[in-house]
Amino acid sequence: MRVRFIYPRFARHAEAHPELLECVPCNEYLGPPSLGIACLAAITPSSWEIEFRDDRVEDIGLDDPPDLIAISTFTASAMRAMEIGDLFRKAGSQVVIGGIFPTMRPDEVALHADAVVVGEGEMVWPMVLEDAAKRQLKPRYEASVLADLTKLPLPRVDLYLDREGPKYAPDDYPVQLSRGCPMKCVACALPKSMGKSLRMYTNDHVLGQIQQLNKRGKRASLTEDTSFFPASAVMRALGEICDGLAGAGAEAAISYVGISMPMILTTPSAFLTRIRKAGVKMFYLVGGFDPITRNAFTGKDPKALQRGIDAIQKCHDHDIEPYTSFFVGNDADDEGTFERMVEFGNKTKIAKAEFAIRTPYPGTPDWYELEAAGRILHTDWSRYNDANVVFQPAQMSPERLLEGYLYLWREFYKPRGALAGIDQQSRTIQF
Numbered sequence: 001m002r003v004r005f006i007y008p009r010f011a012r013h014a015e016a017h018p019e020l021l022e023c024v025p026c027n028e029y030l031g032p033p034s035l036g037i038a039c040l041a042a043i044t045p046s047s048w049e050i051e052f053r054d055d056r057v058e059d060i061g062l063d064d065p066p067d068l069i070a071i072s073t074f075t076a077s078a079m080r081a082m083e084i085g086d087l088f089r090k091a092g093s094q095v096v097i098g099g100i101f102p103t104m105r106p107d108e109v110a111l112h113a114d115a116v117v118v119g120e121g122e123m124v125w126p127m128v129l130e131d132a133a134k135r136q137l138k139p140r141y142e143a144s145v146l147a148d149l150t151k152l153p154l155p156r157v158d159l160y161l162d163r164e165g166p167k168y169a170p171d172d173y174p175v176q177l178s179r180g181c182p183m184k185c186v187a188c189a190l191p192k193s194m195g196k197s198l199r200m201y202t203n204d205h206v207l208g209q210i211q212q213l214n215k216r217g218k219r220a221s222l223t224e225d226t227s228f229f230p231a232s233a234v235m236r237a238l239g240e241i242c243d244g245l246a247g248a249g250a251e252a253a254i255s256y257v258g259i260s261m262p263m264i265l266t267t268p269s270a271f272l273t274r275i276r277k278a279g280v281k282m283f284y285l286v287g288g289f290d291p292i293t294r295n296a297f298t299g300k301d302p303k304a305l306q307r308g309i310d311a312i313q314k315c316h317d318h319d320i321e322p323y324t325s326f327f328v329g330n331d332a333d334d335e336g337t338f339e340r341m342v343e344f345g346n347k348t349k350i351a352k353a354e355f356a357i358r359t360p361y362p363g364t365p366d367w368y369e370l371e372a373a374g375r376i377l378h379t380d381w382s383r384y385n386d387a388n389v390v391f392q393p394a395q396m397s398p399e400r401l402l403e404g405y406l407y408l409w410r411e412f413y414k415p416r417g418a419l420a421g422i423d424q425q426s427r428t429i430q431f
């Protein structure tokens with residue numbers, strides 16, 4: 001039996017707005033797929049032959065339909081995922097689709113697949129394969145319990161990294177310390193897709209994930225901001241993992257760690273010094289949904305602005321580069337927000353930033369709120385990628401918000417062309 005995992009294409013910022021390539025200094029970017037496929041491949045029995053195709057860069061093989069097509073999708077790639085589902089069903093393959101989008105909109109996806117997997121895949125994947133072998137897939141699979149992360153094998157990143165063909169750039173790759181989150185940030189779907197309880201991998205597992213990347217010349221990106229929950233077990237684990245890497249002399253093991261401004265401010269300096277010593281040189285600093293970045297650029301909350309300045313200063317003080325990723329379009333954002341954000345970047349000497357448009361992804365509190373208020377403009381999911389306006393902003397037109405987003409990219413990088421440049425040592429702009 002043959003299963004082919006497919007990662008469907010989606011439009012990134014540079015593809016949605018090619019004109020930005022003229023002003024944003026960046027390397028060619030082909031980010032790696034999410035870990036979902038690698039996690040499922042790792043628990044696929046040897047009776048199944050595994051294939052992987054990345055729709056962004058290669059042919060998906062319609063002329064050679066396998067027994068089962070397994071598509072992994074989030075919102076930005078959902079329309080293409082459903083299209084691929086239709087194509088392979090016509091070609092004779094059975095089709096199963098899983099990931100964040102099918103978890104939130106299973107009925108919509110069900111029209112294009114033989115089976116939809118809701119939520120985490122690990123607990124139902126063996127059953128899906130058994131049923132597919134008998135050609136008796138059920139329309140929907142949903143695990144009644146969450147996966148015990150201490151029992152999962154290492155994700156099969158070799159599927160992406162050891163094969164002939166397209167190479168991913170930059171050199172970093174997601175590594176998970178934990179899954180799930182008890183918080184309810186307005187723009188985040190994770191508590192709904194991965195559950196509200198924070199579950200952790202063992203330190204050995206995380207080190208194993210990192211080492212299997214390092215062995216292949218890749219670095220780990222620790223993507224979860226939950227790693228900095230104050231005084232939490234995850235933060236303790238992060239410290240121990242960094243110590244372990246420092247001990248092994250793995251200076252270049254980690255490319256960046258995800259964080260948010262409130263978490264920078266609550267994290268003790270000694271902890272930042274410790275992880276810096278272990279080689280952490282960059283934070284991927286996400287914003288737009290925490291109280292600091294929601295208010296700092298509205299022109300009405302000098303305290304929030306000062307806290308933002310303090311947070312960036314704290315990064316610089318510890319020699320950790322803050323690579324910021326903020327979105328615009330919150331209800332309190334007005335026409336002056338764009339300029340204030342650029343000024344903030346200049347004043348705090350941020351070298352690298354990316355800008356995004358508030359996007360109400362299905363399953364997020366923001367989605368429910370905007371949908372109830374009749375402010376969702378359309379459900380062309382291919383434009384739900386942070387680079388298009390898909391909702392009615394509160395204080396400006398959708399066109400003005402889009403202009404402001406383009407202005408941010410242009411104005412921020414105007415004085416930084418040479419500075420941000422082509423930087424092989426740190427993460428390429430996610431572009």
Ligand code: B12
Pocket residue numbers: 010011012013031032033034035036037039040070071072073074075076096097098099100101117119120121122125174176187188189190193223224325356361362363384385386387430431
């Ligand atoms: C690495 C990453 C990326 C990578 C890879 C893309 C990707 N598809 O994930 C890159 C850098 C390209 C990326 C880009 C973007 N990303 Co991103 N990314 C992540 C991140 C941090 C980790 C993904 C991961 O590896 N997860 C771990 C695996 C194990 O989880 P999983 O993929 O969901 O898979 C599990 C289940 O979903 C299910 N499953 C998944 N696929 C399948 C398939 C089958 C057949 C089955 C049975 C089950 C199944 O089983 C898996 C194992 O349990 C997540 C946050 C997160 N923690 O998930 C955000 C996340 C996926 N990204 C998000 C967003 C919004 C984006 C962007 C649009 C914007 C941005 N600034 O991040 C851009 C894309 C476009 C652009 N404009 O550039 C959102 C998605 C929101 C949504 N509802 O769709 C997330 C959830 C972040 C968040 N907190 O909101 N991202």
Ligand code: SF4
Pocket residue numbers: 180181182183184185188189190191225226
């Ligand atoms: S953004 Fe981070 S802290 Fe907030 S709900 Fe999502 S995972 Fe949790």
